[in-house]
Amino acid sequence: MNVLQLKSFYAYYGEKKIINDMDMKIEKNKITAIIGPSGCGKSTFLLSLNRMLEESGGRAAGNILFNGKDIYSMPKEEIRKRIGIVFQKPAPFPFSIYKNLTYAPVYYGIRDKSRLREIAIDKLKISGLYDEVKDELGMSALKLSGGQQQRLCIARALTVEPEVLLLDEPCSALDVKNTANIEKMLRNLAGDYTIVIVTHNLYQAKRISDYTAFMLDGELIEYDETARMFSSPQNRRTREYIEGIYG
Amino acid sequence: MKKISSIFFNAWILFSGLLALLSASFIFIYILKNGFKAMTWEFILSNPAGIPLGSEGGILPAIIGSLLLMLISCVFASILAISTAVYIVFYCKSKRMESLAHVVIQCMAGVPSIILGLFGYTFMVANLKMGRSLISAGLTLGIMIFPFIQVRVEKTFREFSSSMLLSSYALGTTKLYTLLRLVLPQSIRDIVSAVTLAGGFAMGAAAPIILTGAVIFAPIPKSLSSPVMALPFHLYILTGEGISIEKSYGTALVLILLLFIINLVSISLTFWRKEATK
Numbered sequence A: 001m002n003v004l005q006l007k008s009f010y011a012y013y014g015e016k017k018i019i020n021d022m023d024m025k026i027e028k029n030k031i032t033a034i035i036g037p038s039g040c041g042k043s044t045f046l047l048s049l050n051r052m053l054e055e056s057g058g059r060a061a062g063n064i065l066f067n068g069k070d071i072y073s074m075p076k077e078e079i080r081k082r083i084g085i086v087f088q089k090p091a092p093f094p095f096s097i098y099k100n101l102t103y104a105p106v107y108y109g110i111r112d113k114s115r116l117r118e119i120a121i122d123k124l125k126i127s128g129l130y131d132e133v134k135d136e137l138g139m140s141a142l143k144l145s146g147g148q149q150q151r152l153c154i155a156r157a158l159t160v161e162p163e164v165l166l167l168d169e170p171c172s173a174l175d176v177k178n179t180a181n182i183e184k185m186l187r188n189l190a191g192d193y194t195i196v197i198v199t200h201n202l203y204q205a206k207r208i209s210d211y212t213a214f215m216l217d218g219e220l221i222e223y224d225e226t227a228r229m230f231s232s233p234q235n236r237r238t239r240e241y242i243e244g245i246y247g
Numbered sequence B: 001m002k003k004i005s006s007i008f009f010n011a012w013i014l015f016s017g018l019l020a021l022l023s024a025s026f027i028f029i030y031i032l033k034n035g036f037k038a039m040t041w042e043f044i045l046s047n048p049a050g051i052p053l054g055s056e057g058g059i060l061p062a063i064i065g066s067l068l069l070m071l072i073s074c075v076f077a078s079i080l081a082i083s084t085a086v087y088i089v090f091y092c093k094s095k096r097m098e099s100l101a102h103v104v105i106q107c108m109a110g111v112p113s114i115i116l117g118l119f120g121y122t123f124m125v126a127n128l129k130m131g132r133s134l135i136s137a138g139l140t141l142g143i144m145i146f147p148f149i150q151v152r153v154e155k156t157f158r159e160f161s162s163s164m165l166l167s168s169y170a171l172g173t174t175k176l177y178t179l180l181r182l183v184l185p186q187s188i189r190d191i192v193s194a195v196t197l198a199g200g201f202a203m204g205a206a207a208p209i210i211l212t213g214a215v216i217f218a219p220i221p222k223s224l225s226s227p228v229m230a231l232p233f234h235l236y237i238l239t240g241e242g243i244s245i246e247k248s249y250g251t252a253l254v255l256i257l258l259l260f261i262i263n264l265v266s267i268s269l270t271f272w273r274k275e276a277t278k
């Protein structure tokens, strides 16, 4: 089943066309990896999926259906609640770790202190940050290391219980051990959440994703099951990209 | 060659710094020295007396009047200024509207304060029949400091990290929630210090209130529509009419001390907030 479907979708920054005529279906409760060279429009693609594109000064044309409904005919707040995103550069709020995690739940009307605490701890455990910060939930989130901030932002995105989670290179600031933890977490989440992850690391795409999409200059070049994509890419440019990095 | 120019540059910086410091302390010490004699509890806590009025007695109504004027102008101007800044930075979609607002605000900042007084007099005192009163004078001062606060608040909002804003919107929150829970708490220090500075500026201004509400003598105002005494106007009368030089210096000293205290409060307030958010 598809959660998200793009139909001749275009994205622009000003007059510049970043995404060109994209058609794509994203499977529910699977992990889809987006790969492609720097600047090809991967982040723009992710931003389009939950209407954050318009907040960063971009413009969209064409359709994106979320469970069959056009996201541009739904309130953008609702779309963003149901499709969460973790940006390429982590941006924790300048509050305590705890308050970062209760910021959104409070907005959605949860006032009960013990419930809030439960959410915070639960999401920290999922993102693998809990053991490192369990005694310092009151500490400013800005004092965390880059990788810890990244995991805090993942936890924060989970606090609103989204159905889809978009991740933009979540492991670029992490070491091997934390990367492995995040990958394990994503695999665990995949049963209940649809995950779209942009990554520069082809090994990672291969390890964790069910489907892989290769983008080049704003176009979807090839999109297939991950195993097939890496063993026998159909398109010459996909092959060159994959071999270029592997070989 | 490089060395000489850097020595010259450093000396120049040192000189300018000293000059600024010295002139400020000179003014302060000069007024302290001349006003010190007049500073008694009686001067601070009693009404003006004597013939001509002001040659004896104190300045209590003027102190209270000035504080009230500052309060009214600050409340009025900051509500207006924060709303304008919020609109321009977060809601205004059209570039033309934005530049129009900026032009208007710049023009307001450029209007001489006596003209603002004249405006307050014809518009509020005469047309709206508010009379020469605390409220007319307070609002006129508010108009005067509005651009001052607006420009600073807008700058604070503009400098707010856009990636944090985006993170907040990405959680599905509205602009309003983001403003109230994220932007304002983070900007409150800068806003408070802008408002306090502006309040000091309002408190020291005589021109806008001469026509709109300040009088030579009035008791402590009982309502918003009472006329009011104010320190700068009192100072102007005492000196201009040659009533009492000693009392003028005393009044000046009180005014300066009040401004000093207000700024100190503002600094400690903002410092306290900084500690609290750590």
Ligand SMILES: Nc1ncnc2c1ncn2[C@@H]1O[C@H](COP(=O)(O)OP(=O)(O)OP(=O)(O)O)[C@@H](O)[C@H]1O
Binding pocket: A013, A018, A037, A038, A039, A040, A041, A042, A043, A044, A045, A056, A057, A088
């Ligand atoms: N806010 C913006 N305003 C204008 N142009 C932008 C903006 N963000 C991105 N672009 C442009 O859009 C193009 C695609 O950028 P995008 O960030 O989507 O690439 P990417 O594939 O994510 O690259 P990377 O792997 O380096 O993160 C780039 O040419 C970039 O210059």
Ligand SMILES: [Mg+2]
Binding pocket: A042, A043, A044, A088, A168
């Ligand atoms: Mg990117």
